[in-house]
Amino acid sequence: MKAGASSGAFRPRRLGHVNLYVADIEQSMSFYRKVLGIEEAYRTPLGGGGFVSNGNTHHDVGFTAAFGPLGKPRGAKPGQLSHIALELENERELVEDYYRAVKAGVSFLRTTDHDIAHSIYGRDPEGVIYELYADVVKDWRTHRSGVVTKPKPDWKPGMTPPVEKACYHEVPVITRVPEAIFHPLRTTHAAIVVANMEKAVDYYCKVVGLAADPACGGKPFAVLKGTCNERSLILYSASGIRAPGYHHVAMRVASPAELAKSADKARRAGIPVVAEMLHCGRCSVMVRDPDNCLVRFYADEGREPGADDVDPSLALFVL
Ligand SMILES: [Fe+2]
Known part of the structure; x- marks a missing residue:
C-alpha cells in the first residue's frame, strides 16, 4: 500500500x-x-x-x-x-x-x-x-x-525513460471566451450512473486509486477524489428511471452571479436549460451539447456542499 x-x-x-x-x-x-x-x-x-x-x-x-x-x-x-x-x-x-x-x-x-x-x-x-x-x-x-498530424509511435510503459518530474501546471493560465454564453474555469468531475455501486467503488478505489468519501456510506451516490482532494468522479446508483451509463461532465465557473447571467443569456439565445437549481449553496445549470450530452456548470455561494448536506434525490445534479 x-x-x-x-x-x-x-x-x-x-x-x-x-x-x-x-x-x-x-x-x-x-x-x-x-x-x-x-x-x-x-x-x-x-x-x-x-x-x-x-x-x-x-x-x-x-x-x-x-x-x-x-x-x-x-x-x-x-x-x-x-x-x-x-x-x-x-x-x-x-x-x-x-x-x-x-x-x-x-x-x-x-x-x-x-x-x-x-x-x-x-x-x-x-x-x-x-x-x-x-x-x-x-x-x-x-x-x-x-x-496535429504527428504519428503516435508504439509505446509500452517503461520502453522510454520515464519522466520523473511533474509536467502539469500548478497554476495554469485560464483563458476566457468573452463572446460565449458560459464561462467555465475548467472541467472538474464526471458523473456516471452505475448498476453495481459496491463493485464500482471497490474498483475505482483498489485499481484506479481514487479515494471514496466515507460520508457517502449507505447513500445512493459515491464521491471519489484524487490526491488533489477534489471531486473527480461521482457515481450514482441506477434506478427504474435512471439507467447505468455516463451522465454528465461538470465544470466550475467563477461565481453564482455569473452562472445566473449565463443561464439567462442561454435562454435568450434559445439554448434550452435542462436544469437550474440552487441547493445547499451550490448553483447548477445544465445544458445539452449538439450530441445530447449533458454539461453541468456550477458555482458555490459558500463552502462546497458535503455529502450529508445534499438531498440524495438531487445529488446527481448538485455534487
Ligand atoms: Fe483522453
Whole structure:
C-alpha cells in the first residue's frame, strides 16, 4: 500500500478530461467555443479528434468522431462517452503503478504515446473506459495547437525513460471566451450512473486509486477524489428511471452571479436549460451539447456542499 489519498494500484491527482463520441467534430468544436466558452486547442484529423481547453490542461474535453477512423471500428454512436481521463503526478508513477497493477492481475485495454502525455486505458466493471495519463511535456501549447498530424509511435510503459518530474501546471493560465454564453474555469468531475455501486467503488478505489468519501456510506451516490482532494468522479446508483451509463461532465465557473447571467443569456439565445437549481449553496445549470450530452456548470455561494448536506434525490445534479 502506498502512502497518500488511496490504497489503489495508481494514485491519480484529479480528472483531466472526458472524451465524447460526436457526430460532427466541427459542430462540437464550434458549440463548445461559442456557447459553452471553451476554446479550441487542437485537432487530430487522422484519428477524427478535436480538443478544447481554457488552459487548465491540454484539453478539458475531447471529441472523437463517432463515424471516423477511431469511432467507426468501435461501433461508436454520437453522444456516447469514449472515456474519462485521470491525471497522474508524473510518468515514473504511471509506469511503476502499471506494472504493480499488472502483477496483481489487472488487465488493461491499451497503452498509448500521445506525444505530450503517455496513457494507459482500462475498462471498469460497468464497461466505462478510463484513461490514466501523465504529461511528459510541460509546454503542451507548443506541441498541441492547430492541426496535429504527428504519428503516435508504439509505446509500452517503461520502453522510454520515464519522466520523473511533474509536467502539469500548478497554476495554469485560464483563458476566457468573452463572446460565449458560459464561462467555465475548467472541467472538474464526471458523473456516471452505475448498476453495481459496491463493485464500482471497490474498483475505482483498489485499481484506479481514487479515494471514496466515507460520508457517502449507505447513500445512493459515491464521491471519489484524487490526491488533489477534489471531486473527480461521482457515481450514482441506477434506478427504474435512471439507467447505468455516463451522465454528465461538470465544470466550475467563477461565481453564482455569473452562472445566473449565463443561464439567462442561454435562454435568450434559445439554448434550452435542462436544469437550474440552487441547493445547499451550490448553483447548477445544465445544458445539452449538439450530441445530447449533458454539461453541468456550477458555482458555490459558500463552502462546497458535503455529502450529508445534499438531498440524495438531487445529488446527481448538485455534487
Ligand atoms: Fe483522453
